Amino acid sequence: MTVTERSTDGSYRDRVVAVEPGGTEYISEADRHGKPSQLFWTWTSPNLEFATIFVGMLAVLAFGMTFWQAVAGIVLGTGLGAIAHYFLSARGPLHGVPQMVLGRLAFGFKGNAVPSVLMSVTAGVGWFATNSVSGAFALSTLFGIGPLLGLVIIVAAQTALAFFGHNLVQAFERYSFPVLAVVFLAASVAIFAHADIGNAAPAADGVGGLGGFLLTVGTSFGYAAGWTPYAADFTRYLPATVSGPRTGFFAAAGLFTACVVLEVVGAASVTTGEASLADPTGSFTAELASPLAKATLLAIAVGAIAANAINVYSGAMAFVSTGITLPAHVARALVTVFFGVAGFLVAWWALPDAAHSYEAFLLIIAYWVGPWLGVVFADQYLRRGRPVAHLLYDRSYTNWGGLVAFLIGLVVSVVLFANQEKLVGVVAAAAPQLGDITFFVGFVLAGAAYWVLCRPAITKQ
Template sequence: MTTLQNGSTPSGVVVREGEYGTKITTVEPGGVGFIPLTERHGRPLNLLWTWASPNLEFATVFLGVLAVAAFGLSFWQAVAAIVLGTGLGAVAHGVLSARGPAHGVAQMVLGRVPFGFRGNILPASLNTVAGGIGWFAVNSVSATLALNTLTGLPKPLCLAVVVGAQVAIAFFGHNLVHAFERYAFPVLAVVFGVVTVIILAKADFGAPGAADGGGVGGFLIALAASFGYAAGWNPYAADYTRYLPRDTDRRAVGLFAGLGVFVGCTVLQIVGAASVTIGGKALEDPTGAFTGHLPSLIGDLTLLAITLGAVGANAINIYSGSMSFVTLGIRLPLPSNVQRAMVALVFGVVGLVVAYFGLDDAGHDYETFLLIIAYWIGPWLGVVLVDLYLRRGRPIDHLLFDPRHRNRAGPIAMAAGVVLSVWLFSNQEKYVGPVPDRFGSVGDITFEAGFLISAGLYLALRPLRRAR
């Protein structure tokens, strides 16, 4: 990569080398450098299906199932938690996505401003593991189970097919990811639209929640899970808007990106919650119980859509996970223009292994993963959004590639937010914090507490927020 200083490129910014344009069958060149203005293309409307398609999958449905079957909420309580939690995550996603066209870099590169060039290793590392391996493994399992049910093929073979498709898309990069989500969207929208009508027609909206669950605690857990699911895309936001022309309307970018996340997540989570009121073994056999409510042909099409949706979700997870890894600055013995692509391939192999060992207890593993994924994203968001507010109107491009840039307030505030919120408020199977242990009705408010703690600390640590 080279550093250019001219009228069309921000001073001191590292520019991504290579020609890419709009080609979808060419491996995306370069790494995390600034996207040259001559390479910019696309329009904000594309973000609607880019972010709706990866959420039209069974992982989204199962989150709604958990709200009723595991957290004990009634259908309407679940709807309230889903809409509020997803709405918060979608708004944050829109705000972060809107920054892509102006700065032309990935989301984790923008994170160098509030966390410092080296301090950004903390969130970038977590995002690498959570996205490139964690989410990848979880979604691969749901796609594998759907494909296994549909075809009767052995689960390991189904897993290999699913992972192969996901890795291939992420390997080629940005343009192919966008293209796949665009062409998958109408198929997924039609199938899940029909499913939505059928499930809602059969649902018992007046069914009460579990006698031993629900309440404020169950609502807060469902809220946190819905937020964590939607906000799980936040660390990827600018990755998919940095190629848009610099003069693109920021409001349109934020609107379509946030709307894609909100609609995709909300509709299918509500469908999942409604499906539990019909009956069936929702937690023991999630996929089978859900498709069992559907006519045979629609059920088969749904299994196919579940597989397709999971592939779309994981193409994004692997691509952005590899972008986060490259942001760490770890030098590999490979040409710079193929490092990101090769990292995506490695993540696919690692995720394949992790997913294989999660096939036998998918429901429980997924529930646990969903409930802890927001633990680091809440504090990260607290720092990022407060810094964005404090720096509004001020130039930041000169800080993005300057290794001398230090901002100790960011990593300190985030680390403190994660540790304190988990210690005090976590309410999980393997650890219960002192607050929920004493006040059981509180539920799990770890993500809310982590966000507030980190945001407050970042404001308080003003003397540490300076660049050298």
């Protein structure tokens, strides 16, 4: 593979307790290691956390779904997100670069700065803050300390992991997986033992109907698809000879399994009659025996760290891919610290009203990820079988049609179909029973616009 920007030098390899050098360079064969099966726990562990459970709780408490309606929406939304994750993860070993560097194909070097900044903000700040809050509340409840002190502990741990980089993050996901899996499995069994999944009525003040179902699909998709801009970040170190389909399968399977299981458990927990948006963590563990409740709270904190180590790592990676000039050897590590501080400040601000902030955040993620996926997949299809390495680090390469298509999909879908408390689109206001289908519309519009605007130029290359 020929690139116009330096590649790694083979000094990092599979070293775990070492700061990953550089930022967005091509991963040389000397640094490649691992196998596709490791991606199962890479994407299971960060989703074995309370933020995942809360998606299922929202489906029943806020969106007015019965348990089985919630399950259907969760499976559909998560499945769509996992399919997207499959295709993007599969490209990592072949190209050996981060996901947002691959995004330069669709947006050009400079145009790619827009989705890269969006991704770095939603991952390195938004998701970081969201998961930090749940971890902080878990530590607060478990040890009787203030939420702010819990937040400081959580942020320090996850920022340190991300600062060291890829190999330490992967190792943490691997070794936290069995602990998280056992604790959450035991908690799930206990929750279902007390649940009334067949007879519980939906929340009286929920949305209900088709609108509630589509909101459930949207939040489930937003949660799962929120990982897609990171996909190749955690497959680019695999040897170029590994199977692309196997790579995509294990990444998607880990994501789908963890999200569906815990979101369904979250929906079931509401039917126990104890669930509350005011204290979701406390109400979830209320039905558990004391030892299991304490273990679950600890697992929630560990799961938050597992998720945010990935969030702040890839958020920093995306920011570096904008082309900013920093000391090359420590670019990603420096930006990681910045996002750790920024995420802490946002999490501190969100502590008083975490539930409503989370619901809005999930939908906002889907708003921009939908059209971004539309553009990326349209570009990937049009370039199938074509050499692309020469474009990835070419600062003069432009493809403004990609950015235009993305903005068309984003703006039109939000203006017409957004359906949030503080942002209601024209169509959503006239037909509220549609719920929120912004992400679907954005995906289709952006992909179609990219096909029209960019296909002639790509086919001539």
